Amino acid sequence: MAWDFETDPEFQEQLDWINDFVREEIEPLDFIITSPYDLNDPVRNDIIRPLQKQVQERELWACHLGPDLGGPGYGQVKLALMNEILGRARCASTVFGTQAPDTGNSEILAHFGTSEQKEQFLEPLLRNEIVSCYSMTEPQGGADPKVFATTATQDGDEWVINGEKWFSSNARYSTFLIVMVITDPDNPPYQQQSMFLVPTDTPGVNIMRNVGLGYESEADDHGSHAYIRYENVRVPKENLLGPRGGGFIVAQTRLGGGRIHHAMRTSGRVQRIFDMMCERAISRTTQGELLSKKQMVQEMIADSWLEMEMFRLLVLRTAWRIDRYQDYKKVRKDISGVKAAMPGVYRNIATRALQIHGSLGVSWEMPFTKEVMESFHMGLADGPTEVHKVQVARRVLDDYVPCDDLFPSMHLPKQREAALAKYADVLERHLETL
Numbered sequence: 001m002a003w004d005f006e007t008d009p010e011f012q013e014q015l016d017w018i019n020d021f022v023r024e025e026i027e028p029l030d031f032i033i034t035s036p037y038d039l040n041d042p043v044r045n046d047i048i049r050p051l052q053k054q055v056q057e058r059e060l061w062a063c064h065l066g067p068d069l070g071g072p073g074y075g076q077v078k079l080a081l082m083n084e085i086l087g088r089a090r091c092a093s094t095v096f097g098t099q100a101p102d103t104g105n106s107e108i109l110a111h112f113g114t115s116e117q118k119e120q121f122l123e124p125l126l127r128n129e130i131v132s133c134y135s136m137t138e139p140q141g142g143a144d145p146k147v148f149a150t151t152a153t154q155d156g157d158e159w160v161i162n163g164e165k166w167f168s169s170n171a172r173y174s175t176f177l178i179v180m181v182i183t184d185p186d187n188p189p190y191q192q193q194s195m196f197l198v199p200t201d202t203p204g205v206n207i208m209r210n211v212g213l214g215y216e217s218e219a220d221d222h223g224s225h226a227y228i229r230y231e232n233v234r235v236p237k238e239n240l241l242g243p244r245g246g247g248f249i250v251a252q253t254r255l256g257g258g259r260i261h262h263a264m265r266t267s268g269r270v271q272r273i274f275d276m277m278c279e280r281a282i283s284r285t286t287q288g289e290l291l292s293k294k295q296m297v298q299e300m301i302a303d304s305w306l307e308m309e310m311f312r313l314l315v316l317r318t319a320w321r322i323d324r325y326q327d328y329k330k331v332r333k334d335i336s337g338v339k340a341a342m343p344g345v346y347r348n349i350a351t352r353a354l355q356i357h358g359s360l361g362v363s364w365e366m367p368f369t370k371e372v373m374e375s376f377h378m379g380l381a382d383g384p385t386e387v388h389k390v391q392v393a394r395r396v397l398d399d400y401v402p403c404d405d406l407f408p409s410m411h412l413p414k415q416r417e418a419a420l421a422k423y424a425d426v427l428e429r430h431l432e433t434l
């Protein structure tokens, strides 16, 4: 029997350790560390470096990678079970060496990078000695990469990049950016763009402003999504990452893993919010009875549990299919499905938790307004929900054939006629008794 919902005891031990470690050592850091990506923050380094060492000693470092790159090569199912624990705390991915966007960036460097690129960019990235940024979205549009206008033109042994990028997360902390630009405007649309590795301190990389999310304060200047103008940025021709004109292929390789990892962490995040909702429901009274006795509150708990469990199973099955087929193309429908389901489940549960906490729920003394906003983040980063739904629908419909008759193939009169024909002899024999 191949279906199995149990974790093997040896790995369960690791998960139990991760669970305690995240709760005891990492969850408190969300109150101490401004950004786990800021390698210039001495407090961050003093606390996070020793924790990373413990993770490495336990052989749990960079579990998204295979042994050739210093990870244990666990595969996606084990990673999903781990990531749902790590999703509970903002700094946890960094402590375990699985933080976005460095994970996706390291995957494409491992896949497409030359040995020099791997030495210069990948190796220090995997050791978290540096952090990276993925710079693709442009101010005039992110969901449709065909409207991108940033270009690179060749000048001798160099490429010269000009244009603007928007919402390039962590650019301010990064040592290098992976930038998608038009190199071959005369090619068909999906073969016009290429990826470049651009050291962030290259002259002409101008961060115009660092944009924050709605729940962050402009005055704190912690915005981490950069609006960047690339002005005559020169990089050597060796900094082309992957094939010229192959930017879309590189982007797809990167995003497949990134999307499912976001979903795994969201599964854990949602579980944490759900726990808060349940605790409040059985603790707070109104009109002489607990909130948990109110049927509409019970409905919120039941709906949340169902959505959370369905989502978790979809994430785990998708992870299993990635391991099974080792080919992201074969699981694009599943990954898009998970990506499309994620913001809704997250938002519904965060909203219900907020509501059950009443005025406390909307206040800054509970995390729910931030969580609701984060659910929108999950519905935008790596492509909007609508685009993923379109992918799901297209791929689902690929498996169907049209019925060329006026009435559908499952039209009841047709089926009845076929059934009567199939059993005509039996019916004939029993004609008298019927």
Ligand SMILES: Cc1cc2nc3c(=O)[nH]c(=O)nc-3n(C[C@H](O)[C@H](O)[C@H](O)COP(=O)(O)OP(=O)(O)OC[C@H]3O[C@@H](n4cnc5c(N)ncnc54)[C@H](O)[C@@H]3O)c2cc1C
Residues within 6 Å of the ligand: 101, 133, 134, 135, 136, 137, 138, 139, 140, 141, 142, 143, 144, 166, 167, 168, 169, 170, 225, 376, 377, 380, 381, 382, 383, 384, 385, 386, 387, 390
């Ligand atoms: C927190 C966060 C971090 C991010 N980090 C990065 C990063 O590091 N690097 C990077 O390059 N980008 C990053 N992005 C940008 C992200 O990839 C884009 O926001 C996303 O691709 C959508 O692009 P857009 O914001 O320009 O929206 P638009 O392209 O303007 O789309 C706006 C809305 O239009 C609708 N829409 C769009 N297309 C369709 C369609 N085909 N069918 C139906 N409706 C549609 C959707 O509702 C969509 O939300 C990040 C975004 C967020 C929110």
